[in-house]
Amino acid sequence: MKLLVKTSLYYLIVSIPILIISGFICYYFITKEVRDSNNELLTNQKTIVEQYLKNNDAVSLHLITKSKEAQIDKITNPNFKMGTKDIFSDTLILDKKENELAPNRMITAFVKIRNTNYQIKIWRSTLEFNDLIEGILYLLIFILIFLFLSSLLINFWISKTLWKPFYNTIHKLKTFRASDNHIPVFENASVNEFNELNNSLIGMTNKMILDYNGQKKFTENASHEIQTPLAVIKSKVDLLIQSENLKENDVELIVAIDDACSKLIRLNKSLLLLTKIENRQFKTIEKVSFEKIIDDSLVLFEEHIKANKIEVIKNIEDDFFVNMNPDLGLVLINNLLQNAIRHNIEGGSIILFIQKNKFIICNSGKEEPLNMASLYERFQKKSASNQSIGLGLAIGKEIVEISGLLLKYKFINSNHRFTLTIKKTDFQQF
Numbered sequence: 001m002k003l004l005v006k007t008s009l010y011y012l013i014v015s016i017p018i019l020i021i022s023g024f025i026c027y028y029f030i031t032k033e034v035r036d037s038n039n040e041l042l043t044n045q046k047t048i049v050e051q052y053l054k055n056n057d058a059v060s061l062h063l064i065t066k067s068k069e070a071q072i073d074k075i076t077n078p079n080f081k082m083g084t085k086d087i088f089s090d091t092l093i094l095d096k097k098e099n100e101l102a103p104n105r106m107i108t109a110f111v112k113i114r115n116t117n118y119q120i121k122i123w124r125s126t127l128e129f130n131d132l133i134e135g136i137l138y139l140l141i142f143i144l145i146f147l148f149l150s151s152l153l154i155n156f157w158i159s160k161t162l163w164k165p166f167y168n169t170i171h172k173l174k175t176f177r178a179s180d181n182h183i184p185v186f187e188n189a190s191v192n193e194f195n196e197l198n199n200s201l202i203g204m205t206n207k208m209i210l211d212y213n214g215q216k217k218f219t220e221n222a223s224h225e226i227q228t229p230l231a232v233i234k235s236k237v238d239l240l241i242q243s244e245n246l247k248e249n250d251v252e253l254i255v256a257i258d259d260a261c262s263k264l265i266r267l268n269k270s271l272l273l274l275t276k277i278e279n280r281q282f283k284t285i286e287k288v289s290f291e292k293i294i295d296d297s298l299v300l301f302e303e304h305i306k307a308n309k310i311e312v313i314k315n316i317e318d319d320f321f322v323n324m325n326p327d328l329g330l331v332l333i334n335n336l337l338q339n340a341i342r343h344n345i346e347g348g349s350i351i352l353f354i355q356k357n358k359f360i361i362c363n364s365g366k367e368e369p370l371n372m373a374s375l376y377e378r379f380q381k382k383s384a385s386n387q388s389i390g391l392g393l394a395i396g397k398e399i400v401e402i403s404g405l406l407l408k409y410k411f412i413n414s415n416h417r418f419t420l421t422i423k424k425t426d427f428q429q430f
Helices: 003-054 058-066 129-160 164-174 192-241 248-278 290-300 302-307 326-342 392-402
Strands: 070-074 087-095 100-113 116-125 286-289 311-316 321-324 349-354 358-364 405-412 415-422
Touching (some): 003 058, 003 070, 003 100, 003 116, 087 116, 129 164, 192 248, 286 290, 290 302, 290 326, 326 415, 392 405
Parallel strands (some): 311 349
Antiparallel strands (some): 070 116, 349 358, 358 415
């Protein structure tokens, strides 16, 4: 979820209780204002009625009582004690038009005119509180919808204008490669925080390029310096093995040294290859045919397959094409095939299955699944073979990552299966 959308969602969630509390406050103040207004009007009306009684204006009194909004009664009880305060109350009076009881505000007052006590009741229709609550509720719902739509429009506008430099910076970082030796150029923004971010990123990318070049130079120099003495040692050992004056024990020691030297050479080459892959030094991209690569790899490992009496079954429905570096494609298939041969059993099988959108290599082997937690870790040997250096699957995983592929492992029906597919982008997933 984007930052702006999440921020708007939080604002919307917080605004709901605020609107509810505001609704109660509005209801309280509106009802209080209506009640005070009615009380004031009823008090004025009572004062007018008192004036009519004092003036003995029978016509006006008759009109008021006939309007069914006032009631004037003489108090004949001689023990009645006159109250000092007017009494306000809410009551229900039948509305003949609607034929239902309607809320009214009423004042009850006692006055003494020329030694005669009167009870005056005056009422007037007021707001129905249910209608008032309903109106406030509809108003709050309207405000909530309006806030939601407004936040969407504001987010869209902010994303297109205010946050545009930020998204441009993100795009530049996604395409940045230290191997290109090019510091990305970020556009100036009107927001100070974005400019500070861009300045920090410029310093960081510059440091990454310097570190990358230093690491690359060190790797190349170290590889060259190590490879040269190893080659010399290897050649001297080969010459020593051919000597006629060696004892049997000496020959065994020299052969062990030769094996260790050969393994060290392979290890050096593998680590150098792994470093180059991680540093994205393989830039050539072309459409690679996996069927052709597999045929080439099978020719390369033909002697090993025959020596172990392994049956190779090819099931090709359609060729699997991938846009990647062809050299890395060959290394990937070689590592998977070598892994299937090395961890197989004598008289076992390797099944190669190629479809338009996937490649599967399935081999017999140990009757137990591999450890998924350490499957692609470096120097994790899956067999006791002296030829294995534990980097094959680690190299394959790195190749898969930079080539936009997915490599999955499953143990099915006593067979070890690796499946290679093209990774779906966010756009393709939808």
